[in-house]
Amino acid sequence: MIKLQGIRKAFNQGRDNEYWALNGIDLHVEANKVTALRGPSGSGKTTLLTIVGCLARPTVGRVSLMGEDISGLPERFLTEIRRRRFGFIFQQFNLIKGLSALDNIILPGYPTGRPRHELLARADELLAGLKLGHRREAKVEWLSGGEQQRVAICRALINDPELLIADEPTANLDSHLAREFMAILRDLAAQGRTILLTSHDPLVVDSAVVHRVVDMRDGKLQGGR
Amino acid sequence: MKLWLEKQRYLIDYTLASLARRKARNLGLLLVYTLLVFMLASVTLYTHALRQEAARVLASSPEVIVQRMVAGRHDLIPPGYMEKIGRIRGVQKMEGRLWGYYYDTVTRANYTFMVPAVSVPANNEIIVGPALERSRGLARNNGVTFRSYSGKLHSFVIAEVLPQASELVSADLVLMSEENFRAFFDYPVGHYTDIALSVANPQEVRNVALKLAAALPDARPILRDEVLRTYASIFDWREGIVLALLSAAILAFGILAWEKASGLSAEEKREIGILKAIGWETGDVIKMKFWEGLLVSLTAFLVGFVAAYVHVFHFAAALFEPVLKGWAVLYPRFQLSPHIDGVQVATLFFFTVVPYAAAVLVPIWKAAITDPDTVMRG
Structure with missing residues (x-):
C-alpha cells in the first residue's frame, strides 16, 4: 500500500546543527495489516511516521501511496490525501481544549463540507462503538487519559480513512488502558484497516494484533519480525 | 456550491x-x-x-464685511464711507452694522450687543440669546439693567429669547434698537461698527474686495469664505x-x-x-x-x-x-x-x-x- 524508497530526512540542513534523522529507509507497508515501528528514542520512528502520513516531506527519496508517487506533490494535494486517506492518533492526543468531545471528533470533517447531521451521526456511532456516548458533550480537558485517547481515535476515524497512523499510542496509558487500546486496535484491524504505529511498549509490539514489527536504530531499519 | x-x-x-x-x-x-x-x-x-x-x-451671512483700520486696529466707520462703497459695481446691497462687546460684572461674561437688520426691538426692549437667559435667570417680560461704560444705568425689558437652534452664534447675543445702542455706548451719530455687503455674483466677490481696497485704503474687506476657513x-x-x-x-x-x-x-x-x-x-x-x-x-x-x-x-x-x-x-x-x-x-x-x-x-x-x-x- 505504501512504498518508501531511499528515504532520508535532514533537519536544519546546511546549518552547523544539521542532523539526519533518517538515513536511507526502504519499506513496504502492506494493506490491511498492522505494522509497528520499534526502536529507542531518537531512532527516527516518529520522523518516519510523519513522512508516511504526509505531515512532512523527505529530503531525499520517494513515497508512493497505492502506486502513485506522492513525495513531490504540492502542499494542497498532500492535505487532501491526509484528510481522505489517513487518520492520526497522536501520543499527546492533541485534542483542542475548550471544545467538547463531539466537536473535536467532527473537526476533520469540516474541510470536506459534509452536512453537519451526517458528521454528527457518524461521530455518535463511533462514540457508541468505543462506549463513550455519555461523554459526548464533555469538554475534552474534563476527560480521563483513556477517554481522551478514545476521543482521539474517534476523530481519526471520522472521515473513514483507509490508513491509521498512531504514534506511541500507549505511552500515556496505564496497563489496563493499554490493553483496552489493544482491543480497539484488534477491532480496527478486523475491519480491514491498514495501521502503522510506533511503540517500544512490549504490550503492543509483542501482541498478536501486530502483524509485523520493524526495528529502527539511528535512522535506519534493523530488521524485525 | x-x-x-x-x-x-x-x-x-x-x-x-x-x-x-x-x-x-x-x-x-x-x-x-x-x-x-x-x-x-x-x-x-x-x-x-x-x-x-x-x-x-x-451661509446666510453677508459675502463681504468692511472694517476700517486705524494704526492696524479696528475703528469705527465714519460718515461718507457708505457713499464711496455704493459706487463700486457689483455691490447689490449695503448695510451699516452696529455691534460691540459688553462685560457684565454680574455674570463675569462678555455679551455681544447688536442692532439687528430686521425685527429690530422697540426702544428699551431687548432680545437675548439663550446663554444669557440661563446665566442671568431671565425670562420674557423681565426687566434687566446694565451699567454702561460711561457709568450710567440702562434698563430694558426682555421682549424675546432667541431660539436654541442658532445658539452656536447667538448664545451671548443682546439685540436692541439703534437709538438704545448709540445711547448705551455713546456711539457718535452716522458712525457704524462695520459694513455688510451683498454681492450678486459669487464670482465677483474677490474683485469687489480688490476694488474696495483700492477705493478705501484704510478699509479691510473680510470675505465670508475667509471666515469659514x-x-x-x-x-x-x-x-x-x-x-x-x-x-x-x-x-x-x-x-x-x-x-x-x-x-x-x-x-x-x-x-x-x-x-x-x-x-x-x-x-x-x-x-x-x-x-x-x-x-x-x-x-x-x-x-x-x-x-x-x-x-x-x-x-x-x-x-x-x-x-x-x-x-x-x-x-x-x-x-x-x-x-x-x-x-x-x-x-x-x-x-x-x-x-x-x-x-x-x-x-x-x-x-x-x-x-x-x-x-x-x-
Missing part, C-alpha cells in the same frame, strides 16, 4: 467557538479597541458637526489638540495590537498544527484566523462608532466639549444636527480595522505554512 457553503459555515462556527474559548482575552482586547474607536470617532464626529453647524449659520482651521486645531492628547492611548493600543499580532501563543500555534495535521488546508486556517481578527475589529469599530454617535449627538459630546467648543464663560448649549461623512467613516475604518486585521494575519500565515509535523512531537 452546497459543500462550499457548508464549509464556510463550519469555518464561521469554529471562529465563533474559538473566540468564546478565549473569552477574557478577547473581551479585554475588544474593550480597549472599542474605547479607542469611540474616542477617535467622538472627536471627528464632533468637530465635523461643529464645522457643518458653523457653515450652516454663516478661519472657523474650519480653529476646529482643525482643536481637533489636533485632542488627538495629540489621545496619542498616548493610540500608542498604547498600537503596542497591544502589535503584541497580539506579532506573536502567537504556544497554544494557538499548537492549535494551528493540529488543524493542519487533521486535514485543514493552510487557506482554511488563515481564513479562520482572519475572520477572528476581523470580527473583533469590526465589532469594536461598530460599537465604538455607535457609542461615539450617541455621545456626540445625544449627550452633546460631554467628554470633549470644553476643549473642542472653545473657552468661554457662556458656553453655547445646543444640539448638533446629526451628520455622518462617508469619507470620514471610511478613513476611521481604514486606520483602525484594516491594520489590525492585516497585522494579525502575518504570524498566522507564518505558522500556517510550516509543516504540521511539529504537532507529532508534542
Whole structure:
C-alpha cells in the first residue's frame, strides 16, 4: 500500500546543527495489516511516521501511496490525501481544549463540507462503538487519559480513512488502558484497516494484533519480525 | 456550491467557538479597541458637526464685511464711507452694522450687543440669546439693567429669547434698537461698527474686495469664505489638540495590537498544527484566523462608532466639549444636527480595522505554512 524508497530526512540542513534523522529507509507497508515501528528514542520512528502520513516531506527519496508517487506533490494535494486517506492518533492526543468531545471528533470533517447531521451521526456511532456516548458533550480537558485517547481515535476515524497512523499510542496509558487500546486496535484491524504505529511498549509490539514489527536504530531499519 | 457553503459555515462556527474559548482575552482586547474607536470617532464626529453647524449659520451671512483700520486696529466707520462703497459695481446691497462687546460684572461674561437688520426691538426692549437667559435667570417680560461704560444705568425689558437652534452664534447675543445702542455706548451719530455687503455674483466677490481696497485704503474687506476657513482651521486645531492628547492611548493600543499580532501563543500555534495535521488546508486556517481578527475589529469599530454617535449627538459630546467648543464663560448649549461623512467613516475604518486585521494575519500565515509535523512531537 505504501512504498518508501531511499528515504532520508535532514533537519536544519546546511546549518552547523544539521542532523539526519533518517538515513536511507526502504519499506513496504502492506494493506490491511498492522505494522509497528520499534526502536529507542531518537531512532527516527516518529520522523518516519510523519513522512508516511504526509505531515512532512523527505529530503531525499520517494513515497508512493497505492502506486502513485506522492513525495513531490504540492502542499494542497498532500492535505487532501491526509484528510481522505489517513487518520492520526497522536501520543499527546492533541485534542483542542475548550471544545467538547463531539466537536473535536467532527473537526476533520469540516474541510470536506459534509452536512453537519451526517458528521454528527457518524461521530455518535463511533462514540457508541468505543462506549463513550455519555461523554459526548464533555469538554475534552474534563476527560480521563483513556477517554481522551478514545476521543482521539474517534476523530481519526471520522472521515473513514483507509490508513491509521498512531504514534506511541500507549505511552500515556496505564496497563489496563493499554490493553483496552489493544482491543480497539484488534477491532480496527478486523475491519480491514491498514495501521502503522510506533511503540517500544512490549504490550503492543509483542501482541498478536501486530502483524509485523520493524526495528529502527539511528535512522535506519534493523530488521524485525 | 452546497459543500462550499457548508464549509464556510463550519469555518464561521469554529471562529465563533474559538473566540468564546478565549473569552477574557478577547473581551479585554475588544474593550480597549472599542474605547479607542469611540474616542477617535467622538472627536471627528464632533468637530465635523461643529464645522457643518458653523457653515450652516454663516451661509446666510453677508459675502463681504468692511472694517476700517486705524494704526492696524479696528475703528469705527465714519460718515461718507457708505457713499464711496455704493459706487463700486457689483455691490447689490449695503448695510451699516452696529455691534460691540459688553462685560457684565454680574455674570463675569462678555455679551455681544447688536442692532439687528430686521425685527429690530422697540426702544428699551431687548432680545437675548439663550446663554444669557440661563446665566442671568431671565425670562420674557423681565426687566434687566446694565451699567454702561460711561457709568450710567440702562434698563430694558426682555421682549424675546432667541431660539436654541442658532445658539452656536447667538448664545451671548443682546439685540436692541439703534437709538438704545448709540445711547448705551455713546456711539457718535452716522458712525457704524462695520459694513455688510451683498454681492450678486459669487464670482465677483474677490474683485469687489480688490476694488474696495483700492477705493478705501484704510478699509479691510473680510470675505465670508475667509471666515469659514478661519472657523474650519480653529476646529482643525482643536481637533489636533485632542488627538495629540489621545496619542498616548493610540500608542498604547498600537503596542497591544502589535503584541497580539506579532506573536502567537504556544497554544494557538499548537492549535494551528493540529488543524493542519487533521486535514485543514493552510487557506482554511488563515481564513479562520482572519475572520477572528476581523470580527473583533469590526465589532469594536461598530460599537465604538455607535457609542461615539450617541455621545456626540445625544449627550452633546460631554467628554470633549470644553476643549473642542472653545473657552468661554457662556458656553453655547445646543444640539448638533446629526451628520455622518462617508469619507470620514471610511478613513476611521481604514486606520483602525484594516491594520489590525492585516497585522494579525502575518504570524498566522507564518505558522500556517510550516509543516504540521511539529504537532507529532508534542
